[in-house]
Amino acid sequence: MPADRFRDVAAGPGAAKGDPILSLRGLRRTFGGLTAVDVERLEIERGTITSLIGPNGAGKTTLFNLLTGFDRPQEGHWHLNGGPLVGIPSFRVARRGMVRTFQLTKSLARLTVLENMLVAAKDQVGESFWGALFGTWRPIEQANERAAMESLERFGLAHMAAEYAGSLSGGQRKLLEMARALMVKPELVMLDEPTAGVNPALTQSLLGHITGLRDLGMTVVFIEHDMDVVQEISDWVVCMSQGRVIAEGEPLTVARDPAVIDAYLGRRHGEIE
Amino acid sequence: MDVVKILVDATRAAVGIPAAAYALSAIGLNLQFGYTGLLNFGHVASMLVGAYGMAVTVDLGGSLWLGIPVGVACAVLLGLLIGAPTLRLRADYLAIVTIAVGEILRLVVRSSLAAPLTKGIFGIQAFADEFFAINPIPEGHYGIGRLRFDQRGVWMMLVGWAVVLLAVLFIRKLTSSPWGRVVRAIREDEDAARSLGKNVFGYKLQSLMIGGAIGALAGMLLAIDQQNVTPDNYIPLLTFYAFTIVILGGPGTLWGPVIGSVVFWFVFEFLDGVMTSAVVDGWLGGALESTDIGPIRFFLFGLGLMWLMAFRPQGIFGRREEMLIDAR
Numbered sequence: 001m002p003a004d005r006f007r008d009v010a011a012g013p014g015a016a017k018g019d020p021i022l023s024l025r026g027l028r029r030t031f032g033g034l035t036a037v038d039v040e041r042l043e044i045e046r047g048t049i050t051s052l053i054g055p056n057g058a059g060k061t062t063l064f065n066l067l068t069g070f071d072r073p074q075e076g077h078w079h080l081n082g083g084p085l086v087g088i089p090s091f092r093v094a095r096r097g098m099v100r101t102f103q104l105t106k107s108l109a110r111l112t113v114l115e116n117m118l119v120a121a122k123d124q125v126g127e128s129f130w131g132a133l134f135g136t137w138r139p140i141e142q143a144n145e146r147a148a149m150e151s152l153e154r155f156g157l158a159h160m161a162a163e164y165a166g167s168l169s170g171g172q173r174k175l176l177e178m179a180r181a182l183m184v185k186p187e188l189v190m191l192d193e194p195t196a197g198v199n200p201a202l203t204q205s206l207l208g209h210i211t212g213l214r215d216l217g218m219t220v221v222f223i224e225h226d227m228d229v230v231q232e233i234s235d236w237v238v239c240m241s242q243g244r245v246i247a248e249g250e251p252l253t254v255a256r257d258p259a260v261i262d263a264y265l266g267r268r269h270g271e272i273e
Numbered sequence: 274m275d276v277v278k279i280l281v282d283a284t285r286a287a288v289g290i291p292a293a294a295y296a297l298s299a300i301g302l303n304l305q306f307g308y309t310g311l312l313n314f315g316h317v318a319s320m321l322v323g324a325y326g327m328a329v330t331v332d333l334g335g336s337l338w339l340g341i342p343v344g345v346a347c348a349v350l351l352g353l354l355i356g357a358p359t360l361r362l363r364a365d366y367l368a369i370v371t372i373a374v375g376e377i378l379r380l381v382v383r384s385s386l387a388a389p390l391t392k393g394i395f396g397i398q399a400f401a402d403e404f405f406a407i408n409p410i411p412e413g414h415y416g417i418g419r420l421r422f423d424q425r426g427v428w429m430m431l432v433g434w435a436v437v438l439l440a441v442l443f444i445r446k447l448t449s450s451p452w453g454r455v456v457r458a459i460r461e462d463e464d465a466a467r468s469l470g471k472n473v474f475g476y477k478l479q480s481l482m483i484g485g486a487i488g489a490l491a492g493m494l495l496a497i498d499q500q501n502v503t504p505d506n507y508i509p510l511l512t513f514y515a516f517t518i519v520i521l522g523g524p525g526t527l528w529g530p531v532i533g534s535v536v537f538w539f540v541f542e543f544l545d546g547v548m549t550s551a552v553v554d555g556w557l558g559g560a561l562e563s564t565d566i567g568p569i570r571f572f573l574f575g576l577g578l579m580w581l582m583a584f585r586p587q588g589i590f591g592r593r594e595e596m597l598i599d600a601r
Contacts, residue, residue: 008572070468091466092470099468127451131451133446137451184469
């Protein structure tokens with residue numbers, strides 16, 4: 001059980017983990033006078049689902065952007081599997097095994113669903129200019145197609161494989177984006193609000209897929225606003241507010257933390273508890 | 274009004290060297306704009322460096338057969354030089370920089386500073402004799418009815434359209450490969466492509482360089498046909514002809530630029546013929562002079578391009594549903 005991994009971890013901001021896949025120190029990002037992210041220390045335990053919560057403007061997405069190379073911090077360093085990631089461009093971060101999705105779904109609208117999957121596959125020699133002209137990329141393509149169709153089957157999108165991704169519904173696009181990220185064969189998946197704007201039935205299916213990723217041995221970090229969702233599937237919860245990590249711990253512990261209730265859940269929730 | 278003559282002239286333009294050269298130019302631009310989504314408003318620059326690279330090489334005593342690869346290499350280098358500093362920026366910056374580069378290059382080439390190499394505003398002439406010397410077509414006139422070409426024209430057209438065909442085959446090979454899928458993914462959403470581990474900058478640079486090389490071939494074809502390069506042939510209007518052709522044919526389609534160019538030149542000459550006849554026959558009662566025809570032709574083309582963007586943005590070959598998705 002992944003939850004056992006945290007038996008010896010003391011809750012609290014910056015808690016040291018037994019086997020961190022990702023660890024960061026002294027990360028700071030300011031926009032003019034605004035400090036968007038100022039995290040002293042954070043570690044993500046391998047093979048678990050960590051949710052990142054916090055009120056709007058807490059710096060969650062900025063933290064994602066920094067960690068995945070889409071933005072540059074003023075200070076700080078972070079490591080994936082022990083390898084430093086400072087100054088590494090986003091596409092190399094993805095190749096090293098940390099793949100992200102976006103809050104506003106980025107489906108490649110005028111590519112088919114299957115093409116969306118295939119474009120994410122790794123190590124296709126036909127993606128280089130000379131490889132495209134002279135390489136033997138078709139056998140790799142066929143293997144990728146099989147893997148993509150299997151994955152689409154699991155995500156319930158196989159019947160849409162030949163359709164343009166732009167013709168999918170919002171929820172289907174979320175599923176496609178997640179399925180597509182898995183084609184990169186990541187070790188660490190960073191999901192930015194995977195359930196935002198998705199109906200309750202589809203949310204359940206998405207959550208099933210997220211726990212499925214953990215069962216396949218992947219590590220998941222996801223940003224979430226719905227506390228029920230957080231309680232349901234997280235092994236560990238990190239709460240941010242005003243750019244800082246204000247609490248860390250197992251889901252119930254964090255939900256009862258007064259700092260979290262003040263910053264994020266509001267007074268009323270505290271009274272009910 | 275001699276309708277047959279007007280149609281013959283229009284057909285001559287539609288199959289002639291300008292149509293082949295613009296098809297080629299549009300094929301290059303289509304790779305950049307239609308497939309990769311790069312807004313290159315300075316495509317004429319690659320035609321210029323291609324033609325000048327070739328002409329200057331010959332002028333300095335080199336062979337034409339050396340000049341052609343030199344011209345292509347110049348365009349590839351130009352793509353690298355423009356792309357390296359600008360492709361990391363947002364798309365509109367590329368548009369601004371490229372339109373400026375096109376004009377700067379034209380002004381540099383016509384300046385007295387560059388005159389020792391480029392012969393300034395007079396340009397370079399008669400550099401393609403080697404090309405016409407190997408013409409295997411026997412002397413004479415070829416064609417159907419009043420649509421006739423001499424041996425020089427037939428040779429030019431054979432080579433010109435053969436190069437167009439090769440370019441189409443090359444683009445088909447490239448765009449139907451995983452490479453082509455990545456550039457289309459970049460056109461749709463750069464950040465998504467990055468998040469999936471694709472080197473977006475590298476692909477854009479390649480697209481700019483390859484499209485530029487094809488544009489250079491187009492510039493050389495026109496220059497060889499005219500046996501002449503002069504700086505003021507390479508005005509920004511050429512880029513916008515190429516854009517009109519790409520949009521007319523359908524951006525991101527394989528044959529769109531070719532058919533677009535043929536239709537473009539047919540309509541262009543047809544309008545010219547009709548208006549000239551109308552003026553000469555006095556149908557317009559002297560309201561128009563023959564010198565007005567040129568400007569009116571451009572005016573009509575502007576209207577045509579606007580109509581196309583509003584009502585058929587997918588062009589002749591594009592798929593309507595793709596456009597509907599884009600407008601979501």
